[in-house]
Amino acid sequence: MEEPRIVRLASVTSTQEVARDLPIGSVVVADHQTAGRGRLDRRWDAPSGSALLASFVLEPHPLLSLAAGVAAAEACGPDVRLKWPNDLMLRGRKLGGILVEVSGGKAVVGIGINLTSAPPGAARLGLPRDDLLDRLRAELSAWASAPHGRILDRWRELSVTLGRRVRVELPGHAFEGTAQDIAEDGALVVDGQRVGAGDVIHLKQRGPGARSRAAPRRSARG
Numbered sequence: 001m002e003e004p005r006i007v008r009l010a011s012v013t014s015t016q017e018v019a020r021d022l023p024i025g026s027v028v029v030a031d032h033q034t035a036g037r038g039r040l041d042r043r044w045d046a047p048s049g050s051a052l053l054a055s056f057v058l059e060p061h062p063l064l065s066l067a068a069g070v071a072a073a074e075a076c077g078p079d080v081r082l083k084w085p086n087d088l089m090l091r092g093r094k095l096g097g098i099l100v101e102v103s104g105g106k107a108v109v110g111i112g113i114n115l116t117s118a119p120p121g122a123a124r125l126g127l128p129r130d131d132l133l134d135r136l137r138a139e140l141s142a143w144a145s146a147p148h149g150r151i152l153d154r155w156r157e158l159s160v161t162l163g164r165r166v167r168v169e170l171p172g173h174a175f176e177g178t179a180q181d182i183a184e185d186g187a188l189v190v191d192g193q194r195v196g197a198g199d200v201i202h203l204k205q206r207g208p209g210a211r212s213r214a215a216p217r218r219s220a221r222g
């Protein structure tokens with residue numbers, strides 16, 4: 001059994017690329033990524049040293065994506081919430097994101113959190129990177145092995161998606177509805193339909209004269 005380790009690097013293509021060749025328990029942290037990746041094939045770009053950019057190699061399990069979201073929200077602090085599936089939100093703005101990639105019996109959980117700068121419209125946390133990394137390691141270790149019911153319950157408590165009108169964008173198809181719950185496997189339930197992947201956009205709350213419209217295309221970070 002190889003020793004788990006923390007690998008600290010100045011610049012990488014993506015911490016995900018380095019992490020996938022390392023044993024379970026390893027963590028890769030970088031100051032800068034030249035080809036950082038977000039969900040749904042988006043890019044994740046951040047100025048050098050301005051964000052926590054880390055990938056954790058863990059045992060795969062079906063709720064790992066939600067568990068990682070809960071762990072990251074807990075590590076960031078009491079004001080941080082989750083937008084389905086696991087975007088970190090601070091006062092309505094995106095603070096960070098999580099990308100889970102599974103291959104070869106390992107799951108690589110990539111977490112990016114804006115610390116000292118953020119794109120227009122996004123949030124930043126302002127915590128020291130190494131303090132946040134220590135908290136993340138502890139929370140991830142706890143939540144990755146938590147009972148599924150506890151992960152789902154805590155995700156529901158932290159959610160800013162449940163109860164909202166949302167637009168679901170799937171390849172070649174989109175619809176609007178109310179996000180009602182998450183299913184036992186982590187799928188979002190929108191007007192009775194299960195959404196397992198794709199993009200979920202929070203629609204503006206309707207007021208007199210308000211109209212719903214899709215948010216513009218954006219990078220993963222903002």
Ligand code: BTN
Pocket residue numbers: 013014015016033035036037038039040042044052053054055087096097098099110111112113220221
């Ligand atoms: C998203 O919100 O779409 C997920 C963003 C995940 C970004 C992190 S930064 C560290 C790790 N390396 C990557 O290339 N991506 C993840």
